[in-house]
Amino acid sequence: MSTTQAELDLVSVAEEPGYQRPISLFRAVMRTAEGRIGLGLAVFMLLLISVGRLAAPFSPTAINVGPPIAGPSMAHLLGTDDLGRDVLSRFLYGGDTVLLVPLAAVTLALVIGGFLGLLAAYRGGWVDRLVARVFDVFLVIPALLLALVLVAGLGTSVVVIVLTVTVVYVPRLGRIVRGAAGRIAVQDFIVAAELRGESSRWVVVREILPNVAGPVLSAYALYVTYGIIFVVTLSYLGLGAQPPSSDWGLMVSDSQAFISFNPWATVAPALGIAAMSVAFTLVADAANRQLARGNDRVGTGV
Amino acid sequence: MSDLQAPVETTEGGARTGSVLGVAGRHLVSALVTLLVISLITFFATSLKSPEQLAKASLGRYITPAQSLAFVKEYHLNRPLVVRYFDWLANFVRGNFGTSYITHRPVRLDVLPRLERTLLLTLATLVVAVPVGLATGVLSARRWGTRSDLAMNIGAVVLSAFPEFVIGLFLLLVFAVDLKLLPVDSGQGLAFGTLSAQIKAYVLPTATLVVASVPFIMRNTRVAVREALAAPYTRAAVLHGIPRRRVVWHHAMRNAAGPILNAVALNVIYLLAGVIVVENVFDFPGLGQDLVASVGTGDTITVQAVAMLLGATFILVSLATDALAGALNPLVRGSRQ
Numbered sequence: 001m002s003t004t005q006a007e008l009d010l011v012s013v014a015e016e017p018g019y020q021r022p023i024s025l026f027r028a029v030m031r032t033a034e035g036r037i038g039l040g041l042a043v044f045m046l047l048l049i050s051v052g053r054l055a056a057p058f059s060p061t062a063i064n065v066g067p068p069i070a071g072p073s074m075a076h077l078l079g080t081d082d083l084g085r086d087v088l089s090r091f092l093y094g095g096d097t098v099l100l101v102p103l104a105a106v107t108l109a110l111v112i113g114g115f116l117g118l119l120a121a122y123r124g125g126w127v128d129r130l131v132a133r134v135f136d137v138f139l140v141i142p143a144l145l146l147a148l149v150l151v152a153g154l155g156t157s158v159v160v161i162v163l164t165v166t167v168v169y170v171p172r173l174g175r176i177v178r179g180a181a182g183r184i185a186v187q188d189f190i191v192a193a194e195l196r197g198e199s200s201r202w203v204v205v206r207e208i209l210p211n212v213a214g215p216v217l218s219a220y221a222l223y224v225t226y227g228i229i230f231v232v233t234l235s236y237l238g239l240g241a242q243p244p245s246s247d248w249g250l251m252v253s254d255s256q257a258f259i260s261f262n263p264w265a266t267v268a269p270a271l272g273i274a275a276m277s278v279a280f281t282l283v284a285d286a287a288n289r290q291l292a293r294g295n296d297r298v299g300t301g302v
Numbered sequence: 303m304s305d306l307q308a309p310v311e312t313t314e315g316g317a318r319t320g321s322v323l324g325v326a327g328r329h330l331v332s333a334l335v336t337l338l339v340i341s342l343i344t345f346f347a348t349s350l351k352s353p354e355q356l357a358k359a360s361l362g363r364y365i366t367p368a369q370s371l372a373f374v375k376e377y378h379l380n381r382p383l384v385v386r387y388f389d390w391l392a393n394f395v396r397g398n399f400g401t402s403y404i405t406h407r408p409v410r411l412d413v414l415p416r417l418e419r420t421l422l423l424t425l426a427t428l429v430v431a432v433p434v435g436l437a438t439g440v441l442s443a444r445r446w447g448t449r450s451d452l453a454m455n456i457g458a459v460v461l462s463a464f465p466e467f468v469i470g471l472f473l474l475l476v477f478a479v480d481l482k483l484l485p486v487d488s489g490q491g492l493a494f495g496t497l498s499a500q501i502k503a504y505v506l507p508t509a510t511l512v513v514a515s516v517p518f519i520m521r522n523t524r525v526a527v528r529e530a531l532a533a534p535y536t537r538a539a540v541l542h543g544i545p546r547r548r549v550v551w552h553h554a555m556r557n558a559a560g561p562i563l564n565a566v567a568l569n570v571i572y573l574l575a576g577v578i579v580v581e582n583v584f585d586f587p588g589l590g591q592d593l594v595a596s597v598g599t600g601d602t603i604t605v606q607a608v609a610m611l612l613g614a615t616f617i618l619v620s621l622a623t624d625a626l627a628g629a630l631n632p633l634v635r636g637s638r639q
Contacts, residue, residue, distance in 0.1 A: 034456055034459075137335065137336065138339075140336050140571075140620070141336070141339065141340055141613075142571060142572075142574055142575040142613075144575035144578055144579070145340075145574075145578075145609055145612055148578070148597050148605070148609070149343060149344050149347045149348060149605065150347050152347065152348050152596075152597040152602065153346075153347035153348045153349065153350035153351060154347070154350060225463065229463070229465045233465050233466070233467060233579055236465070236467045236582075237579065237582055237594050238594070238598060239594070239597060239598070252467065252468075252471065256471070256583075259471075259474070259475065259479055259486075260486075263479070266471060266475075267475070270468045270471055270472070273468055274463070274464055274465075274468050277463040278460050278463040278464070281459060281460070281462070281463035282463075285459050
């Protein structure tokens with residue numbers, strides 16, 4: 001490479017082929033109506049699951065606070081369940097695990113998968129081939145099947161669920177990081193940094209990481225929404241949250257038997273799950289769409 | 303750029319048959335490797351429980367050490383894990399799925415009728431979801447960028463954000479609880495019902511899986527058809543005066559078939575997981591319900607058999623779609639024109 005550092009500084013990196021201009025994710029999301037609605041709903045749901053419990057009239061696990069399986073009344077706005085517990089109170093307490101467990105798992109998956117992806121993309125050669133191969137093998141195994149088999153062997157607890165979901169998402173996020181970093185790792189400014197004598201860690205952290213942050217973060221947002229659906233589904237199947245937790249997924253499955261008598265006990269948590277998942281999906285979709293559009297502008301036009 | 307390559311490559315014609323076989327061979331090898339990995343994970347993950355735990359799950363909590371020892375001996379649990387793995391795998395391949403520790407029945411008897419029902423459910427879903435997904439996707443692609451396209455797209459995004467069991471419960475609430483048109487649970491109808499009751503048992507599970515599948519097929523069709531419609535050969539066809547409908551369904555669709563088929567294949571793979579959830583919503587006696595129930599009761603042998611059967615089905619489907627994609631894709635098959 002004959003380019004000097006000074007020349008490199010002059011070249012606008014935005015004109016490099018395949019390079020994506022960093023764009024504030026928040027602004028990208030706010031640019032579309034879809035994103036604004038999603039963000040508004042997400043903020044509302046966050047408030048509901050964090051401080052909503054302050055408005056709960058009863059303890060979420062107190063039994064026989066009312067007659068069992070009763071419809072809505074003034075004392076119990078959403079009625080009661082089969083153990084005479086107040087559905088509204090359970091609903092207000094049960095949303096936090098729906099978000100926190102997948103958030104923890106997907107974040108852990110991003111850290112591990114991101115490390116492997118960066119390692120593969122930057123080192124190249126056999127390391128890259130090995131990591132890609134392992135990712136491929138795990139990618140084709142159906143996620144729910146993998147999770148069920150792991151829970152069958154390990155039993156269920158929050159730790160097991162977090163680790164299971166992490167195992168499921170490491171190759172998925174790792175592949176995205178590897179792809180994004182692979183496009184950056186071959187750029188001239190990386191070679192320039194290496195020729196300057198920067199350490200590998202410096203190159204990865206200061207040169208590659210900032211350049212992959214946009215697409216990786218929007219992929220992360222998307223996978224958090226997948227994670228929400230995944231974990232709440234495990235809870236619904238009775239393999240995630242355990243009684244007497246009022247996790248929305250568990251609440252739905254607990255109340256399904258008496259759905260004809262007090263449908264609110266099922267509908268309230270189901271709506272909560274839907275609202276949470278839709279909110280995050282709209283935000284993630286808006287971010288990804290904006291990024292894709294930016295990509296189109298830089299890439300080859302039709 | 304890929305638009306330009308497509309017509310050029312097709313003129314090479316039948317000379318590519320060798321590579322088609324090569325591709326098929328590679329697919330077959332990777333399918334076998336995947337199945338092997340599934341078997342490894344299934345066996346070793348489910349073997350994390352100690353023989354004593356298994357004995358307790360089978361015989362009850364308060365067994366004597368002697369009973370536990372006899373159990374271990376009966377099921378040969380004292381041999382090394384690796385030996386047990388190969389033994390189990392060899393038996394599975396020969397169709398011997400073992401005897402359940404819990405029900406003490408051969409797993410094969412319980413599992414095969416369930417496999418049949420699960421496959422039928424998956425097939426019924428595909429028969430409805432694929433045409434609907436294709437039609438809405440093509441519609442959306444032809445109206446690319448318009449308000450109706452945007453509305454359909456956002457609708458698909460919102461729908462895809464719903465977990466299957468939430469979709470299923472809302473359908474159940476409307477059609478089974480409110481309107482009383484369909485049964486609340488599928489199990490009874492399938493076990494004891496008349497033919498019409500048996501058919502009804504399939505309706506809600508199928509409908510749920512269709513609602514969950516259509517957005518994915520639609521969005522992929524939309525993008526693939528749009529790309530084909532924007533390609534120079536499509537414009538050339540339009541300029542030749544070929545009717546619009548024929549251009550869309552004959553010229554564009556043929557070139558969009560590869561990515562769409564890929565999406566359908568991914569959807570089938572998704573369905574094999576989706577059935578696990580939906581079967582549990584409607585108490586549908588298929589493999590998925592058995593799998594979840596067995597995980598709950600600690601019925602290791604059944605978990606292993608069902609996981610392998612689902613895994614094998616899913617590998618077969620992937621292979622079949624790859625073969626079909628090869629047959630349809632002009633790049634691989636060579637042009638017929």
